Amino acid sequence: MSAGQKLYEGKAKILYTTDDPQVLLAHFKDDATAFNAQKRGSIAGKGEMNCAISTHLFQLLEAEGISTHWINSPSANEMQVRTVKILPLEVVVRNIVAGSLSQQTGIPLGTVLTQPLVEFYYKNDALGDPLLTSDRLFLLKLATPAQVEQLRDAALKINQILSGFFEKCGITLVDFKLEFGVDAQNHLLLADEISPDTCRLWNQTDSDPNQRVMDKDRFRHDLGNVEAAYRQVLERVLAQSIQK
Numbered sequence: 157m158s159a160g161q162k163l164y165e166g167k168a169k170i171l172y173t174t175d176d177p178q179v180l181l182a183h184f185k186d187d188a189t190a191f192n193a194q195k196r197g198s199i200a201g202k203g204e205m206n207c208a209i210s211t212h213l214f215q216l217l218e219a220e221g222i223s224t225h226w227i228n229s230p231s232a233n234e235m236q237v238r239t240v241k242i243l244p245l246e247v248v249v250r251n252i253v254a255g256s257l258s259q260q261t262g263i264p265l266g267t268v269l270t271q272p273l274v275e276f277y278y279k280n281d282a283l284g285d286p287l288l289t290s291d292r293l294f295l296l297k298l299a300t301p302a303q304v305e306q307l308r309d310a311a312l313k314i315n316q317i318l319s320g321f322f323e324k325c326g327i328t329l330v331d332f333k334l335e336f337g338v339d340a341q342n343h344l345l346l347a348d349e350i351s352p353d354t355c356r357l358w359n360q361t362d363s364d365p366n367q368r369v370m371d372k373d374r375f376r377h378d379l380g381n382v383e384a385a386y387r388q389v390l391e392r393v394l395a396q397s398i399q400k
């Protein structure tokens with residue numbers, strides 16, 4: 157299935173049409189951005205690494221009964237995905253306090269939450285992806301109440317599966333961001349990617365707060381060795397089979 161027209165170019169991926177209207181081709185880029193694209197750069201090999209990590213994790217989730225947009229990964233930095241209408245929501249799940257949760261609440265970095273926190277952000281670059289209350293989410297008609305329940309349940313189930321998987325890799329899943337879409341049959345599918353760009357991942361064998369970081373925070377905060385950290389995640393993820 158060959159790539160057709162460029163449909164959409166985001167910060168980390170380009171989506172192309174294919175000869176099947178139900179299928180799109182996602183091309184993963186090496187480009188990296190942070191802080192709503194105020195910081196820009198490139199991470200060598202990121203496109204291929206994130207495509208391979210996402211492929212493995214989508215296959216794991218599918219095996220565990222989660223419906224995703226993933227169909228196939230025909231080349232190192234390309235993924236065939238089901239065509240969906242993306243809900244303009246970023247669903248964030250947190251197990252440990254970090255990032256904006258720490259900054260906005262004052263809860264110290266590294267505090268372990270007694271239960272996972274699910275948050276919804278408005279996927280809108282012009283507005284800086286603000287945190288939503290459920291009333292604002294309904295005011296903006298971003299999802300129906302039934303969809304919000306479905307998203308919460310799916311996000312918590314995905315968190316359980318991914319946390320267990322990363323544990324086997326010697327990595328703590330601190331938090332992560334998910335995006336969902338709706339296909340032509342109105343099925344809710346997990347979309348976008350799951351990678352060190354969209355997760356906070358801490359190496360369990362390192363307690364130093366900078367050394368342990370294996371994700372895009374290395375790029376965001378100029379911690380160095382970004383490619384090496386992504387490569388470590390890739391190697392550990394691929395070393396774990398997706399069997400239950």
Ligand code: TMP
Binds near residue numbers: 255257285331332353
């Ligand atoms: P935050 O602590 O900055 O709100 O980020 C929470 C999680 O969401 C973290 O794993 C990084 C991820 N994330 C994205 O994937 N894209 C984004 O634009 C932002 C702000 C966060």
Ligand code: ASP
Binds near residue numbers: 189190191193372
């Ligand atoms: N998606 C963010 C950006 O706008 C990056 C991030 O902090 O993950 O550039």
